[in-house]
Amino acid sequence: MFELTDQPIDSAALRARLERPEAGACVVFEGWVRNHHGGRPVTQLDYEAFDELARIEGDAITAEAEEAHPGCTVLCVHRTGSLAIGELAVWIGVASPHRHGAFLACRQVIEEIKRRLPVWKKEHHPGNIAEWVNCTTESTAGRLSPGNYYERQASLPEVGASGQAALAAASVLVVGIGGLGCPAALYLATSGVGRLTLVDAGRVEVSNLHRQILFTADDVGAAKVSVAAARLRMHNPLVQVEARDADVTPGNVLALVAGRTAVLDCTDNFATRFLLHDACRQAGVPLVQAAVYRFEGELNLFEPGAQGCLHCLWSGRKPAQLETAPNCSGGPVFAPAVGVLGIMQAAEALKLILRLTDPIDFKQTRLINLLDASSYGIERPADPACPVCGLAQQTETPGDAAPPPRSESSDDFPLILQPQDIAALGPVQMIALLEAGEALDAATAPAGAIAVPMVDLIRIRELAGKGPAILACRRGLRSAALARLLRIEGVGRVYALAGGLGAIRIGVISA
Numbered sequence: 399m400f401e402l403t404d405q406p407i408d409s410a411a412l413r414a415r416l417e418r419p420e421a422g423a424c425v426v427f428e429g430w431v432r433n434h435h436g437g438r439p440v441t442q443l444d445y446e447a448f449d450e451l452a453r454i455e456g457d458a459i460t461a462e463a464e465e466a467h468p469g470c471t472v473l474c475v476h477r478t479g480s481l482a483i484g485e486l487a488v489w490i491g492v493a494s495p496h497r498h499g500a501f502l503a504c505r506q507v508i509e510e511i512k513r514r515l516p517v518w519k520k521e522h523h524p525g526n527i528a529e530w531v532n533c534t535t536e537s538t539a540g541r542l543s544p545g546n547y548y549e550r551q552a553s554l555p556e557v558g559a560s561g562q563a564a565l566a567a568a569s570v571l572v573v574g575i576g577g578l579g580c581p582a583a584l585y586l587a588t589s590g591v592g593r594l595t596l597v598d599a600g601r602v603e604v605s606n607l608h609r610q611i612l613f614t615a616d617d618v619g620a621a622k623v624s625v626a627a628a629r630l631r632m633h634n635p636l637v638q639v640e641a642r643d644a645d646v647t648p649g650n651v652l653a654l655v656a657g658r659t660a661v662l663d664c665t666d667n668f669a670t671r672f673l674l675h676d677a678c679r680q681a682g683v684p685l686v687q688a689a690v691y692r693f694e695g696e697l698n699l700f701e702p703g704a705q706g707c708l709h710c711l712w713s714g715r716k717p718a719q720l721e722t723a724p725n726c727s728g729g730p731v732f733a734p735a736v737g738v739l740g741i742m743q744a745a746e747a748l749k750l751i752l753r754l755t756d757p758i759d760f761k762q763t764r765l766i767n768l769l770d771a772s773s774y775g776i777e778r779p780a781d782p783a784c785p786v787c788g789l790a791q792q793t794e795t796p797g798d799a800a801p802p803p804r805s806e807s808s809d810d811f812p813l814i815l816q817p818q819d820i821a822a823l824g825p826v827q828m829i830a831l832l833e834a835g836e837a838l839d840a841a842t843a844p845a846g847a848i849a850v851p852m853v854d855l856i857r858i859r860e861l862a863g864k865g866p867a868i869l870a871c872r873r874g875l876r877s878a879a880l881a882r883l884l885r886i887e888g889v890g891r892v893y894a895l896a897g898g899l900g901a902i903r904i905g906v907i908s909a
């Protein structure tokens with residue numbers, strides 16, 4: 399609840415209004431009129447408010463804090479008129495079952511009041527001098543400035559003052575404040591992206607804490623976006639952080655995406671991935687997307703209007719057909735894998751803003767594996783059948799094709815197959831992955847092996863999707879990465895041959 403008053407604030411009476419038997423804590427903030435500011439003596443303060451607007455905004459701010467921190471009751475009173483030194487200008491009280499929620503809610507209200515409330519402050523100095531003061535920037539004045547905060551970054555020749563200005567002018571949307579979104583948003587904020595909007599309807603859970611690094615054990619139960627936004631503002635008060643406690647839906651996605659410099663997809667479900675992808679394409683906004691499965695992740699940069707889109711990547715399958723594929727939603731995940739991928743998303747967004755993106759990065763899927771510390775770029779070609787990229791002759795919509803065969807869970811099978819175990823699989827398709835300039839040795843290749851260029855993901859998917867398949871590359875590393883990717887996509891029984899093509903050539907499996 400929010401109130402404006404032109405009478406002195408009675409803090410004891412306000413605290414009594416918050417008392418209730420189930421409350422275990424009450425956190426109170428009192429803003430006092432002090433006798434100095436910015437190194438100058440102050441004799442008096444005048445507060446002026448747009449009354450009706452201030453009441454509406456104040457009520458919204460306290461209601462948001464109560465929603466973000468369940469169990470909290472918030473009361474905020476702001477003075478107007480002329481105030482003498484030592485008088486109470488603003489009083490915020492939060493009663494809560496637990497102290498930490500009360501602290502967080504109180505802090506959230508302080509920050510939002512400072513940022514959003516239409517109240518202006520006039521400072522009186524000795525000698526009948528009076529000046530209006532900007533409440534939004536006053537807390538950081540003198541301590542932080544873009545000059546000292548970004549000093550070490552702006553001194554990079556690739557950034558410089560103009561790059562820092564471009565970052566300050568940028569607006570980036572981060573959807574999903576989880577394992578990817580936490581580190582991504584943190585680095586975007588500290589790098590100076592001027593406006594960050596965080597979207598997530600989730601609440602902090604205990605099982606999030608091992609990888610969602612903006613949250614602490616005390617935040618459990620609170621709205622993710624509120625906690626994350628408060629932490630980011632503490633890290634860098636020079637940027638604007640906006641929290642949207644909501645899901646991305648077909649009804650709000652275009653409004654969220656439009657006008658952004660870049661969008662980061664840090665979600666863990668295919669429905670949102672496709673929704674964001676299509677909206678970004680429509681709005682002409684570049685999209686940085688990442689997904690993680692166990693120790694490995696993939697990173698995609700989608701340029702609006704370019705071929706090789708998300709529909710190409712998933713061969714026209716619909717989100718509902720992909721939702722059963724293993725991904726990080728509820729599955730096992732190595733915390734540093736989401737950390738690395740989230741930070742890579744931030745890096746790609748910053749490079750987009752600074753115009754440092756290598757054009758090839760728009761055309762490939764990058765696979766990062768933390769188990770063997772490998773990183774591979776695999777071309778993401780346009781699917782000739784993709785209706786979105788405009789290449790398709792057919793009229794069917796993406797996803798009308800039959801879902802890939804997935805009669806058994808891919809997690810039931812080892813990913814890396816030893817040569818001596820091949821026979822036990824029964825009929826199986828061997829796919830030899832060739833790098834540029836490489837040819838399959840017909841004399842030693844197993845009967846029925848099909849050679850496919852490593853970059854021809856569409857052909858590899860098609861072959862692997864038909865049934866049990868073994869991928870074999872020269873040394874066995876890339877085939878493992880590709881097999882993992884295909885399993886993420888829902889292709890069930892696909893294996894990588896341990897030792898790679900070398901294992902075939904020495905005849906281990908020729909019988």
Ligand SMILES: [Zn+2]
Pocket residue numbers: 705706707708709710711780781784785786787
């Ligand atoms: Zn496409």
